[in-house]
Each structure stands twice: as C-alpha cells, then as structure tokens.
Amino acid sequence: xxxxxxxxxxxxxxxxxxxxxxxxxxxxxxxxxxxxxxxxxxxxxxxxxxxxxxxxxxxxxxxxxxxxxxxxxxxxxxxxxxxxxxxxxxxxxxxxxxxxxxxxxxxxxxxxxxxxxxxxxxxxxxxxxxxxxxxxxxxxxxxxxxxxxxxxxxxxxxxxxxxxxxxxxxxxxxxxxxxxxxxxxxxxxxxxxxxxxxxx
Numbered sequence: 557x558x559x560x561x562x563x564x565x566x567x568x569x570x571x572x573x574x575x576x577x578x579x580x581x582x583x584x585x586x587x588x589x590x591x592x593x594x595x596x597x598x599x600x601x602x603x604x605x606x607x608x609x610x611x612x613x614x615x616x617x618x619x620x621x622x623x624x625x626x627x628x629x630x631x632x633x634x635x636x637x638x639x640x641x642x643x644x645x646x647x648x649x650x651x652x653x654x655x656x657x658x659x660x661x662x663x664x665x666x667x668x669x670x671x672x673x674x675x676x677x678x679x680x681x682x683x684x685x686x687x688x689x690x691x692x693x694x695x696x697x698x699x700x701x702x703x704x705x706x707x708x709x710x711x712x713x714x715x716x717x718x719x720x721x722x723x724x725x726x727x728x729x730x731x732x733x734x735x736x737x738x739x740x741x742x743x744x745x746x747x748x749x750x751x752x753x754x755x756x
Contacts, residue, residue, distance in 0.1 A: 564616075569662060571618040576661030578620045580654035587641040590621030622654070681705055681735070682715040692749040698734065705733040705743065722748070 581588055594612025602609040608621070624630035624642020633639045643651060684702040687694045704712060707721045708730055722730060734744045 567616045569665070572665040573658045573662045574618050574620045576658035577622065577654060579661065580657030581620070581622055581643070583657065584646055584650040584653055585641060586643050586646060586650075586654060587623035587638075588620060589623045592619040592621065593617075682712055682718055684734075696732070696746040696748045697744070698732070698746065698748070699736065701736075702744075703735040705735050707732050 578588055580586075588607065590608040590610065592610045592612065594615050595617050596613035598610045599613050600609075600611035622643045624633055624639065624644045627644060630639065630642045630644040633642050633645075639645045643654065646654075681703045684693075684698055684700055684704065686700050687698050704718055706712070707718050708725070710717070710721065712718045712721070730748045732746050732748050734746065736742055736744060
C-alpha cells in the first residue's frame with residue numbers, strides 16, 4: 557500500500573510541475589501547443605484551435621507541450637509571430653520564469669500537502685516527560701513516557717489541555733486515563749489529587 561501511495565504521489569508531483577510550466581508559459585506568452593493526459597500508447601487524439609489533446613492508455617500523469625521547446629522545434633516555426641511565441645524565442649529571463657513557475661508550484665504543492673496532513677491528522681496524545689518525587693502524580697502511579705489518553709473524560713490534544721483541566725479542578729481529584737508501553741500497551745485509570753490553585 558505504501559508503494560502505491562508513493563507512486564501516486566510522484567505522479568502527482570510531476571502533474572503539479574506541468575501545471576506550473578503552463579502558468580509560466582501563459583505569463584510570458586509562450587504558446588501551449590499540446591496537452592498529454594496519461595501515459596503509454598495514445599488511445600485518443602483531438603485537435604482544436606491549433607492545439608493537440610492526447611489521451612494515454614494509463615490514466616496517470618500530465619505533460620504540457622510548449623511551442624519551440626527545442627532548437628529544432630523553434631526553427632520549424634513559421635513566421636515571426638509564431639517564433640516570438642516559442643519558448644526559445646523568449647528572453648533568457650522569460651525562459652527562466654517558465655521553469656521557475658514549475659518549481660515554485662511544486663514547492664507550494666508540497667507545503668500544502670504537508671500542512672493539510674498536519675491539520676487532518678490528529679496530534680498524538682500528550683506524554684508524561686517525568687514525574688517529581690513525592691508529587692500527586694507520583695502518588696497516583698504516573699510514570700515517565702505514559703501517554704495521557706483522557707483527563708476528566710476529555711481527550712487532551714496538547715499538554716496545555718492537561719494543565720488547564722488540573723487547574724480548573726481547584727483541588728478536586730481528577731480521573732486520568734493512561735496508556736503505558738506504546739500503542740499495544742496496557743491502559744490504566746488513576747485518580748490524580750490536585751492542589752488548590754495549580755499543580756499535580
């Protein structure tokens with residue numbers, strides 16, 4: 557499953573890069589003459605407004621064909637107007653901008669992917685870093701590396717949520733559910749005495 561996800565992600569990155577090239581081409585006035593959708597043998601062709609649309613057998617990937625992308629292709633363009641709209645007919649800065657757009661869109665897509673994953677994936681439960689000697693936490697049986705699953709019936713997203721619940725208890729006992737020994741470890745329920753004001 558991981559291999560399938562990796563391959564799909566690679567194809568997505570290449571597709572996003574091609575979209576960036578297309579945006580760069582539009583910015584500097586390079587003509588887009590072909591759009592290839594998919595890979596493998598071409599099973600469908602369409603020509604409209606001087607542009608070609610080709611559909612590959614495998615429905616993955618995308619490739620944008622820019623006019624004048626090679627020296628031979630640039631020389632084969634007829635008329636000054638067509639050559640001016642070829643990639644190699646643009647200034648060095650214009651060509652750099654086209655390729656920069658491809659890289660920039662790729663980078664933005666990667667950051668967006670990571671950011672969305674961070675938002676969609678819930679953070680792991682807070683972990684006890686250490687327990688002070690003679691503290692209520694030690695007396696309740698908490699140990700370092702215990703993962704706090706819930707406090708007073710509420711699942712804390714961050715360690716701050718644990719502190720806030722203890723503070724709001726104002727000296728009243730707090731029920732804490734722990735997981736010890738990793739994902740497959742035992743689940744414990746302990747009663748944590750709190751001090752009036754703050755602290756466990």
